[in-house]
Amino acid sequence: MIAALDWRTLPSQLTSPALQSALWLSAWTSTAAMVACLVLGLPLAWVLARADFRGRKLVRVLVTVPMVLPPVVAGVALRTAFGRTGFLGEPLLAVTGFAFPFTAWGVVLAHVFVSLPFVVLAIEGALRSADPEYDAAAATLGASRWTTFRRVTIALAWPGIAAGMVLGWARSLGEFGATITFNGNYPGTTQTMPTLIYSTRQSDQDAALAMSFVMLVVSVAVLLLLRDRWSGTP
Amino acid sequence: MTSEPTTEPSGGLRVDLSVPGRTHVELTADVGSVVAVIGPNGAGKSSFIRALAGLITAHGTAVLDGTDLLQLPARDREVGMVFQGQLLFPHLSALDNVAFGPRSRGRTRREADRRAQDLLDAFGVGHLSHRRPGELSGGEAQRVAIARALATRPRLLLLDEPFAGLDVTVAMGLRVELANHLATYDGIAILITHEAIDALTLADQVLVLDQGRVAQRGSPQEVAARPATDHVARLVGVNLLRDRTDDGEELTTFSPRDVTVSLVRPAGSARLQWQGPVASAQQHGDAVRLLIDTDPPLLADVTPQATAELGLAPGREVWLSVKATAVSRYSTVTHDR
Numbered sequence: 237m238i239a240a241l242d243w244r245t246l247p248s249q250l251t252s253p254a255l256q257s258a259l260w261l262s263a264w265t266s267t268a269a270m271v272a273c274l275v276l277g278l279p280l281a282w283v284l285a286r287a288d289f290r291g292r293k294l295v296r297v298l299v300t301v302p303m304v305l306p307p308v309v310a311g312v313a314l315r316t317a318f319g320r321t322g323f324l325g326e327p328l329l330a331v332t333g334f335a336f337p338f339t340a341w342g343v344v345l346a347h348v349f350v351s352l353p354f355v356v357l358a359i360e361g362a363l364r365s366a367d368p369e370y371d372a373a374a375a376t377l378g379a380s381r382w383t384t385f386r387r388v389t390i391a392l393a394w395p396g397i398a399a400g401m402v403l404g405w406a407r408s409l410g411e412f413g414a415t416i417t418f419n420g421n422y423p424g425t426t427q428t429m430p431t432l433i434y435s436t437r438q439s440d441q442d443a444a445l446a447m448s449f450v451m452l453v454v455s456v457a458v459l460l461l462l463r464d465r466w467s468g469t470p
Numbered sequence: 471m472t473s474e475p476t477t478e479p480s481g482g483l484r485v486d487l488s489v490p491g492r493t494h495v496e497l498t499a500d501v502g503s504v505v506a507v508i509g510p511n512g513a514g515k516s517s518f519i520r521a522l523a524g525l526i527t528a529h530g531t532a533v534l535d536g537t538d539l540l541q542l543p544a545r546d547r548e549v550g551m552v553f554q555g556q557l558l559f560p561h562l563s564a565l566d567n568v569a570f571g572p573r574s575r576g577r578t579r580r581e582a583d584r585r586a587q588d589l590l591d592a593f594g595v596g597h598l599s600h601r602r603p604g605e606l607s608g609g610e611a612q613r614v615a616i617a618r619a620l621a622t623r624p625r626l627l628l629l630d631e632p633f634a635g636l637d638v639t640v641a642m643g644l645r646v647e648l649a650n651h652l653a654t655y656d657g658i659a660i661l662i663t664h665e666a667i668d669a670l671t672l673a674d675q676v677l678v679l680d681q682g683r684v685a686q687r688g689s690p691q692e693v694a695a696r697p698a699t700d701h702v703a704r705l706v707g708v709n710l711l712r713d714r715t716d717d718g719e720e721l722t723t724f725s726p727r728d729v730t731v732s733l734v735r736p737a738g739s740a741r742l743q744w745q746g747p748v749a750s751a752q753q754h755g756d757a758v759r760l761l762i763d764t765d766p767p768l769l770a771d772v773t774p775q776a777t778a779e780l781g782l783a784p785g786r787e788v789w790l791s792v793k794a795t796a797v798s799r800y801s802t803v804t805h806d807r
Binding site: 369372373375379388444 | 524525543547555557560561621
């Protein structure tokens with residue numbers, strides 16, 4: 237891919253407004269989706285790892301479904317649920333006047349939907365590998381459940397949690413099917429890097445190649461940045 | 471066992487708890503005393519103190535200074551616990567580990583840090599306060615763990631085999647330090663141990679557990695002189711013979727030093743003679759300690775010269791005898807259960 241790049245036209249390709257706005261949209265929606273996945277996924281993962289209740293298997297299956305669902309089908313499912321006439325979308329529109337489809341928040345929603353399983357399963361694994369005896373030790377020292385969760389459980393599982401977040405972020409960054417099915421492909425609001433590359437590829441191969449190169453650089457850069465960060469905090 | 475009536479709101483610990491399928495323990499301990507709990511693996515020692523700490527559920531009562539611990543969640547029990555294998559938080563420094571308890575109980579960071587530093591200093595590891603547990607030796611980590619358990623000023627301190635896994639000399643040093651601390655500690659300490667020396671040197675009261683029940687209790691001297699279980703007899707290094715009687719057991723103990731080893735059948739009372747092969751021979755002080763595969767297996771101490779003259783290598787058939795004047799006989803009444 238790198239060999240096929242046209243290096244002379246690369247600078248002008250990279251400064252095109254379409255690419256810049258798509259890159260920015262991809263970056264912030266993926267980051268927002270990662271934060272949302274953490275907020276939703278951490279308690280869910282904790283419940284799956286530590287709590288013992290009836291229906292835990294069912295919850296895990298439900299969490300995992302989006303992982304095995306083809307992304308296009310996920311987009312259709314989101315449309316059915318959150319579309320303007322969907323069973324969740326219609327009351328939402330009536331109450332707040334806001335609808336997800338064809339907005340940047342719709343992109344975030346699609347990202348969360350497909351990335352959440354990866355984040356939850358990664359964090360659950362990290363929490364499971366953290367010895368619950370440490371929680372017991374914290375309890376004998378008078379720590380409340382919340383203090384124990386914050387200062388012991390999370391702290392010990394942190395490398396795994398961070399890995400789960402990066403996994404979720406990367407999954408969001410590359411998300412194509414659900415995004416385009418749920419939100420269409422409108423420059424500036426719902427056109428992310430993958431959907432931009434897809435539509436550019438139909439008319440201008442060289443430009444698509446340049447954009448793909450940008451994605452490659454961004455992904456590798458993030459990976460390296462986080463690897464360095466992790467090795468500092470065991 | 472002392473049985474003076476305990477007046478109601480007085481201090482001390484009165485326990486009558488059971489963990490179903492694991493252990494049932496009755497125990498009374500005065501303020502400032504140290505109780506050693508000994509017994510073989512699976513006797514229910516850990517279950518007992520984990521139940522006191524609130525880490526597993528138990529039935530019954532455990533009244534400490536007038537409050538029933540079993541009615542409180544673990545974090546409200548004001549019990550300090552030193553875990554087997556320490557369980558120091560690996561991501562926190564020694565200081566933060568010790569300050570964790572006071573912080574959790576609402577002290578300010580400054581107060582908690584000062585308390586933690588004082589305790590680390592008292593245990594001689596003050597200069598290591600910035601280190602993570604992974605950077606401490608076994609003995610240092612165990613000192614930090616004890617300091618952490620004491621940091622919340624618990625009225626009950628539980629120690630689960632605090633010297634296990636430590637190098638012999640390190641364990642000896644720590645034993646002396648712990649003895650000093652326990653002497654000034656005004657709460658009650660319960661210590662699980664596999665070493666007779668801990669029970670003998672640190673404890674005021676020894677509780678012997680066997681198969682989830684209290685097999686014997688008493689002062690260290692009583693338990694060492696008149697062991698009621700094979701496990702304790704082995705720990706203190708004496709021979710124990712048991713004979714079932716109608717209302718309990720008649721026990722006979724004698725020291726390995728009083729056993730005579732010979733190659734031919736000795737004269738004298740047949741009741742105190744045994745025949746069997748030598749199972750093992752080990753240096754023990756300035757003598758050689760033999761384990762002979764009689765029924766039950768017995769220990770005998772002989773001089774190195776005798777070992778050589780009689781050829782007492784493993785497998786050698788020998789006769790053992792002991793003088794009737796060297797044995798001590800007593801009976802156990804089946805204990806209050």
